[in-house]
Amino acid sequence: MMDFSGSLAAVEAGAAYVAGGVNSGFRTGARPNPLVFTSASGCKLVDADGNVLIDYFLGMGPMLLGHSPKEVVDAARRQLDVSLLVAGQTQLEYDAARLITEMVPSAELVRFSSSGAEAVQVAFRTARAATNRWKIIKFEGHYHGWFDNVYWSVAPDPTIAGDALHPIPVAGTQGQETGENLVVLPWNNIAVIEEQLKNGDIAGIIMEPIMFNSGGILPLPGYLEQVRELCTKYGTVLIFDEVITGFRVSVGGAQGALGVTPDLTILGKALANGFAVAAIAGKKEFMDLVGSGKVMHGGTYNTQSVSMAATVATLELIKTGKPHATIASTGSALMEGLAKEFTNADVMHEIVGYPTVFNVRFDLHGPTDYRSGIKANRERYANFAFELLKSGIRILPRGTWFLSTAHESIDIDKTLSAVRDVLKAGI
Ligand SMILES: Cc1ncc(COP(=O)(O)O)c(C=O)c1O
Structure with missing residues (x-):
């Protein structure tokens, strides 16, 4: 022992x-x-x-x-002698973004961040800017980072979370700001989503397309397809948080394996095999809001050169x-x-x-x-x-x-x- x-x-x-x-x-x-x-x-x-x-x-x-892994470490080591942080662009980030678009079905355009939690924030802003609505739906047990507006009902005590079909949002930590624009629902239940979307005030729905943060649970047959249809019908932005599943469940993530394409995707973790890189990727019509600067996305360490070299090396291997x-x-x-x-x-x-x-x-x-x-x-x-x-x-x-x-x-x-x-x- x-x-x-x-x-x-x-x-x-x-x-x-x-x-x-x-x-x-x-x-x-x-x-x-x-x-x-x-x-x-x-x-x-x-x-x-x-x-x-x-x-x-x-x-x-x-x-x-x-x-x-040797290929990733070698790429990072080579880059250490070239540049660390340039507050500008390197070819590496274009190569990394291109590789993502070649693998992830929803990825027409990409923006890099340093953590998944940050990339989630970009998705929320984009969904709100695109729809001119404020509310975001998230599901009980799903985790999308530790920030105030979404660290709700990740592991709630059901005795204080109220009715299973209409849960009371439960804060994840002391000192947390209100989640007034968040609607918490049970996952894998299509009826409760439609009930909410009918109100016409939901900007986006975020979910782990396979729930791995609180016990492994797969989407029920047809569930993701139906959520996709409802989002299209009601003009709501569908966000898949693939920080765990991206590049892991398949080369194209859960969306590649399950055949349902969201509007926006959050990527992280396996994207850079240990380097601090995350991304938001998605359809051009939404990502153009970020590209035009109407939706602000920043970060001193975004596309740090060594991390980007590691990302390219990782993605090139995964793509094979x-x-x-x-x-x-x-x-x-x-x-x-x-x-x-x-x-x-x-x-x-x-x-x-x-x-x-x-x-x-x-x-x-x-x-x-x-x-x-x-x-x-x-x-x-x-x-x-x-x-x-x-x-x-x-x-x-x-x-x-x-x-x-x-x-x-x-x-x-x-x-x-x-x-x-x-x-x-x-x-
Ligand atoms: C599904 C999911 N989304 C978002 C995050 C947050 O990513 P990060 O820890 O890189 O901020 C995590 C982290 O575990 C995650 O599992």
């Missing part, structure tokens, strides 16, 4: 300088304590205790090509289709192996998603939205994740598994063997 006391000591010492010892609220409260890493390479992390962990966090999703083909085989083997281990151990389970990103839950089948999804046995799953961590396998306690091209068969076998041992000991 691995020991994490070196990490604990470093976090406690670091807390003299860093508030809470961590630099994201989502890193607080990790079991047994937040970890401190000394290096990362391929699919492995090394922590302050010298533990080598097989990593399925992958930086919360970005590292589709694994930690520090080879990373997805590789993970199709290792990821499927992992999904099948996990199902077998759970079945053998009599653990009721459900695995939902794709070889590149999937979700595992215990003791529940077939949830369709946030409220039904949280009936899964999340405590049991978190215990399972903790036991696996002690065996050298780092998985998200919430159920998501991210795969990379760096996970080889031997890593999958080691993972399954650790799963077997943990299940045998009982969870």
Whole structure:
């Protein structure tokens, strides 16, 4: 069993300088304590205790090509000697944007930001400017960044969130401004959307086209198509937040895999394999509002040269289709192996998603939205994740598994063997 006391000591010492010892609220409260890493390479992390962990966090999703893939690192390293930040354009950003338009169905034009949360803000402004309306619909359990106007009802307590069909928006943090222009709805229910759109005051609808932030839930057959039709009918801008699914679920993201094209798309994470790059991409008629300057979008670090070099290198690799083909085989083997281990151990389970990103839950089948999804046995799953961590396998306690091209068969076998041992000991 691995020991994490070196990490604990470093976090406690670091807390003299860093508030809470961590630099994201989502890193607080990790079991047994937040970890401190000394290096990362391929699919492995090394922590302050010298533990080598097989990593399925992958930086919360970005590292589709694994930690520090040679092609991306080489491109970034070369760019370090050329330019860092020019407060102007480089050819790299045009190349990166062109690659996005070649892969993502809705992407006719692109703008880059440094984080997904920022890119979401551009989408909201654009939707409002395009429609001259103010309200945005978001769904319970979906996460679109931590900013005041959208960090609502991401993980609400259902006992205070009211009626399931007409939820009361629940703030995600103290100190948050009102979400007066936000309408929160249950996902995968077409009737509640139409009821809202009929009022004629909805500028945009934002959703994770596959819900990965609160348990993996796929859109019901026909749901995305119907939302698309309704948005077109009522003149509402459809925004897919593909920060997790983009370039991961398929080369063309969830929209490529599921065949429904939104008006605007938010991209991040796998877009730059670990560099701080996000983007909003979309149809020309909407992106022209940004291009003309009618909708303001700024940022000192937008298209920072090294990040753009990494983005081009990442996208060129993804575009070949080879990373997805590789993970199709290792990821499927992992999904099948996990199902077998759970079945053998009599653990009721459900695995939902794709070889590149999937979700595992215990003791529940077939949830369709946030409220039904949280009936899964999340405590049991978190215990399972903790036991696996002690065996050298780092998985998200919430159920998501991210795969990379760096996970080889031997890593999958080691993972399954650790799963077997943990299940045998009982969870
Ligand atoms: C679906 C989704 N949207 C937006 C964001 C915010 O992106 P960032 O953390 O880059 O601001 C995230 C982050 O996890 C996400 O999962």
